[in-house]
Amino acid sequence: MRFLQRLLIYALLALGAITCLIPLLWMISTGLKPIEQTMSMPPTWIPYRSYVQKDGVLTEIQPADVDKYPAAQIVRKTAPRWENFKNAILAMRMFGTYLQNTLILCVxxxxxxxxxxxxxxxGFSRIDWRGRDKMFLVCLATMMVPFPVVMVPVYCLFRWLGWIGTLKPLWVGSFFAGAFNVFLLRQFFMTIPKDLSEAARIDGCSEFRIFWQIILPLCRPALMVVALFQFMYxxxxxxxxxxxLTKQEDYTLALGLQFFQSQHGGTEWHYLMAASTLVALPIIVLFFFTQKTFIEGISMTGIKG
Amino acid sequence: MAFLRSRIHFHASSPRRHLFATLPALLAGLCLLSFCGCGRSIEEKTADGRIVLQYWEKWTGFEDDAMQAVVDDYNRSQKRVFVKKLTGLGEVERKLMLATAGGDPPDIAGIWPSTIPSFSEKGALTPLDKFIKEAGIHRGDYIPVFWDLCSHHGFQWALPSTPTSLALHWNKKLFREAGLDPNRPPQSLDDLEKMSERLTIVEIKRGGKLVRVRYPDLTTDEQKAKDFKLVQVGHDPQQPGWWMPMWVFWFGGNLWDGQRHITANSPEFIQTFQWLREQSEKYGVDNRRGFGASFGNFQSPQNPFFSDQIAMTLQGVWMYNFIDKYTPQMEWGAAPFPAKDPRAHPLVTIVDTDVLAIPKGAHHPREAFEFIRYVNQQGPMEKLCLGQRKFSPLLKVSDEFMKSHPNPYIKTFIELAKSPDAQYAPRLSIWGEYNDEMNVAIDRIMALSATPQQALDAVQGRLQWKLDRVLKRWDAVKDDRLKEWSDYDPR
Amino acid sequence: MTQGEKRKLWVGLAFISPWLAGFLVFTVFPVCASMFFSFCDYDVLTKPVWVGTLNYRDMFTDSVFWKSLYNTLYYTMFSLPLGLVIALIIAVLLNQKLHGRSLFRAVYFLPSLIPVVASAMVWLWLLNGNFGILNHMLEWFHIKGPQWITDEKWTKPSLILMSIWGCGNTMVIYLAALQDVPRALYESAEIDGAGAWVKFYHVTVPMISPVIYFNLIMGIIGSLQVFAQAYIMFGGGGPNRSVLFYVMYLYQCAFDYHQMGYASAMAWILFLIILFLTWVATRSTRQLIHYGGE
Structure with missing residues (x-):
């Protein structure tokens, strides 16, 4: 019974996991196919090339000619088209620039x-000042303000500053502590014993030095979480x-990919999927290297919500 | 913890206490600095001291190459300015509006004329009348519709670059297979419908076996049950679906009265929508959807017209290029798309053109116009239009141009552009909304979830309400605006 | 206030000054300005003109506004509860001594990491009525898949499906909360003879109720603002505006039709709706939430 139950759990989890992976595998698979195979019925998962025996030699046949040979003679061999990635990058034309912009913004x-x-x-956790907790509530409340409410005025503000069409609107804001990150770090700062700061204060240490030399080094994991989330965001x-953004040379990867898709005349699926893979891949790789920090960070967000 | 304490002790007496006090100041300074250092792109100059003109355009591929060749010629022809072209912009209109509003527009923008009313009324474009007068350019130099497409409220907002008109393209091989005369295109819309049925092939189960049958050969019951799959279609009004509301021109109707009223539920419109709706009634809503999902991209060999899935299609002069590129062996023809009443309206078409305009707030309007003027001379214009394999918007055309033009049907397109029934999108600043609303109405009738009357009444109600609001506002600012435009002085 | 208190106040304010400045510039000012614009006719290039409550009155008669609101609420009604429940089920399954647990967790989390632009492209392709893998898989069970993207009846379910695929984030939050539930509680429940279901209902759910509440609130705020995936997949709002969501229409009004005033009024109504729903959610779950450790 117990064994059966466990088996059932595994089966359920595996099924769910496959469901999660199918879209991603389909993306990669399409990204590696030639165009005819993206539109073939029934769909193929593994890109291939077709061959026939001609005079004892296995010769490749073009997709247009496949119908000319009896199905039994045709041999299929797995052949991912890696060149799709190169071609997709070329077709996007400014992939390098997009990547550079995205990285600049991320940093x-x-x-x-x-x-x-x-x-x-x-300031919200380790110094006791009058009105602090009320102010923190205000800070939390700002998370409730939907972006669309501020979208138009913020656009007008940046317009007034002459920043539309530059990268500035996309990074300057991050220097003004977002409520979510503050909340996350505060959670962590609260867990550090008060005595630590008190002792330092008695020794005549300035508040900034306490922050810089005592608290921050202890909070490296939490800072990593904020950094990761911000990077992802x-x-x-x-x-x-x-x-x-108004100029193509300022586009980020995300916008560049959408631009590629909505281009005049449309874009072919295999290139689109190859490009999507390229945009998603760095995040996936990053995740696998920093999995622990990631999961911990997300866990932190929910605690005592 | 012990080591931490000792570290604190060690540093406590160091004299850098004031560091903390300076931090907010530092931050504030940084903000100030970044706020003051204006983001406006600094005026660019080339190494040899030429003014750089920013030029935004939407083309890609060979169309872009053709324009680049003209730009290169221009850059070589003089030493004062250098035109820098940025191309392939999807949604160029939205980007342009954002950039203009943001105060950093390009000097020259390649846009569609349908946006001129909205952009000019909102003050996003520079009136070109003074420049045009100085340059001695007249309406008489152009095929009239292309000039008119660039004007609004009596002012000229742009000059054409490469024009188009639309014609019926048909696949002669499929005509032959259907037993139709490959050299005789349909002569009226009813004729087209009949031929379209003949050219439509469905896959249906008969006696447990899948067979392919031409639509007229289906039994009445089979036609009624619609339990088939479309394999080939004679004509699909939703392909490519770029001008859906404008089908009304073929029924002798119009989208508005040219004054203050839109005519979305006119009898002609209802007739048009009835015709569209019949497609769904005849071939089945889901069958048509399934057929539509099997198409590849427009610019690919999987384009339904190139892959023998659709036999007749309404397309522009550019279609030749793509046929040439993707299915050069195709046998095809182009002819005027027949109207409902071909005797009253023998040559109906939609005309459109790419235009060059100068956004408001451009840094070098005078230099920008010099370039536009250059493009509008016969020589460069023919080079551009030949490169894009379109016809020239100018009335004067060299024999050389006509002789070397690769499109065998180019004369048909020119003839269509000069026809009195050469129509274009209404000169309304709310055309964007109008078009969106019409397409929603079309979604509804194609899904058979509304009758033409219902769908069109909804459009009429909503859009007339919108137009009234816009007109009210326009009436209030009209005099100021017109004065501002006629007073505009580039110097 | 003593000297020390005063000093602390200033030091505290100095530390929070980045947030404070941002709060004033990027929240207080825009919220006030948005309020002002919502009573104006404003097209960005020319000066705003005061029109009183016209924008709000227009909204009541604007059928597209109501449609976008309906679409958004429909999406929220399905994607939110389904996402919350499915994420909880996965989390509960994963919260056991299993082999390859962290691998499973990573796999379930993966979809929520994919940049929304990329995942929108993938789903657009996946859901293609003819060549999409989803309809092909349905065929294995002899189901004729619908035209997900072009049939207005199926566009919303498509997006809901997609949102559930990306519920890994919620799942990880649940999982963390589940791991904090003291084992002793389960053990004592077992002694009382409780079965798996009773344990789940009487121990697990109350113990993680604050986290459920947190996910609910975040979900409400998030799904009412759904934009990017629908915009990328359907551009103008899909067949017959069936996936024209609130923020998409707002964006259209602001940046396509240049009606910044109307867009601001819509934004304010959205804000009020979010506040209202959050209030309702808070009211109706207040008794159910069990704050353990506090």
Missing amino acids: LTVIGAVSSSALAAY TWNDFLGPLIF
Whole structure:
């Protein structure tokens, strides 16, 4: 009975896991196919080339000629078209620029988010000042304000500053501590014993030095979480670039990919999937290297919500 | 913890206490600095001191190459400015509006004329009348519709680059297979419908076996049950579906009265929608959807017209290029798309053109116009239009151009553009909304979830309400605007 | 206030100054400005014109506004509870001594990591009525798959399906909460002879109720603002505007039709709806939430 139950759990989990993976595998599979095989029925998972025996030699036949040979004679061999990736990059034309912009933004926003929210979180957790907790509630409440509410005025603000069509609207904001990151770090800062700061204060240490030399080194994991989340956010962000960027040479990868899809005349599926894979891959790789931090970070967000 | 304490002790007496105090100041300074350092792109100049003109365009591929060749010629022809073209912009209109609103527009923008009313009324474009007068350019130089497409409220907002008109393209091989005369295109819309049925092939189960049958050869019951799969279709009004509301022109109708009223539920429109709806009634809603999902991209060999899935299609002068590129062996023809009443309207077409405009706030309007003017001279214009294999919007055309033009039907397209029934999108600033609304109405009738009357009444109600609002606002600012435009002085 | 308190206040304010400045510039100012714009006719390039409550009155008669609201609520009604429940089921299954647990966790989490642009493309392809793998798999069970993307009856379910695929984030939050439930509680329940279901219902759910509440609130805020995937997959709102969501229509009004005033009014109504639903959710779950350790 117990064994059966466990088997059932495994079966269920495996089924779910496969469901989760199918879209991704389908993306990669399509990304490696030639165009005819993307539109074949029934669909194929593994890209192939067709061959026939001609004068004792296995010769490749073009897809258009497949019908000319009896099905039994045709030999299929697995043949992923790696060149699709190269071609997709070429077809996107500015892939390098997109990547560069995205990385610049990621670096700037990560620096901005980590430094500013660490400062603010420290102010909200390790110093007792009058009205602090009320202010923190206000901070939390800002998470409720939907972006669309501020979208138009913020656009007008950046327009007034002459920043539309530059990368600035996409990173300057991160230097002003977002509520979510502050909340996350504050959770962590609260777990550090108060005595530590008290002792330092008695020794005449300045508040900033306590922050810089005692608290921050202890909070490296939490800072990593903020950095990771911010990186992800910037990498994936679509609406921001959509509104604030006007020139193709400023596009991020996310916007560039959408632009590639909506291009005049349409884009072929195998290239689109290859390009999508390229955009998703760095995040997946990053995840596998930092899995622990990731999961811990997400776990932190829910605690005592 | 002990080691931590000792570290604190060690540092406590160091004299860098004020560091903390300076931090907020530092941050504030940083903000100020970044706020003041204006993001506006600094005026660009080339190494040899030329002014750089930013030019945004939407083309890709060989169409882009053709424009680049003209730009290169222009850059070589003089030493004062350098035109830098940025191309392949999807949604160029939205981007342009954002950039113009943001105060950093390009100097020259390649846009569609259908956006001129909205952009000009919103103050996003520069009126070109003074420039045009100085340059001695006249309406009489152009095929009239292409000039008119660039004007609004009596002002000229752009000049054409490469124009088009639409014609019926048909696949002669499929005609022959259907037993139709491959050299005789349909002569009226009813004729087209009849031929379309003949050209439609379905896959149906008969006696447990899948067979392919031409639509007219189906039994009445089979036609009624619609339990088949479309394999080939004679004509699909939703392919490519770029001009759906404008089908009304073939029924002798219009989208508005040219003054203050839209005519979305006119009898002609209802007739048009009835015709569209019949497609779904005849071939089945889901069958048509399934057929539509089997198409590849427009610019690919899987385009339904190239892959023998659709026998007749309404397309522009550019279609030749793609046939040439993807199915060069195809036997095809182009002819005027027949109207419901071909005697009253023998040559109905939709005309459109790419245009070059100068956004409001462009840094170098004068230089930008010099370039536009250059493109609108006969020589460069013919080079551009030949490169894109379109016809020239200018009335004067060299024999050389006509002789070397690869499109065998180019004369048909020119003739269509000059026809009195050459129609275009209404010159309404709310055309974007109108078009969106019409397409929703079409979704509804194609899904058979509304009658033409219901769907069109909804459009009429909503859009007239919108137009009234826009007109009210326009009436209030009209005089100021017109004065501002006629006072515009580039110097 | 004593000298020390005053000093602390200033030091505290100095530390939170980045947040404070951002709060003023990117929240207080825009919220006020948005309020102002919502009473104006404003097309970005020309000056705003005061029109009173016209935008709000228009909204009531604007059928597209109601449609977008309906679409959004429909999406939220299905994707949110389904996502919450499925994520909880997975989390409960994973919260056992299993082989390859962290691998499973990683796999379930993976979809929520994929950049939304990429996942939208993938789903668009996956759901293609003719060549999509989903319809092909349905055929194994002799089901004729619908035209997911072009049939207005199926566009919303498509997006709901897609949102459930990406519920890994919620699942990980549950999982963390589940791991914090003291084992002793289960053991004592077992002594009382409780079965798996009773344990789940009487121990697990109350113990993680704050986290369920948290996910619910975050879910409400998130799904009412659904935008990117629908915008990328359906552009203008899909067949017969069946997936024209609230924020998509708002975006259209603001950046396609340049009606910034109307868009601002819509944004405010969205804000009120979110506040209202959050309030309802909080009210109706107050008794059910069990704050353990506090």
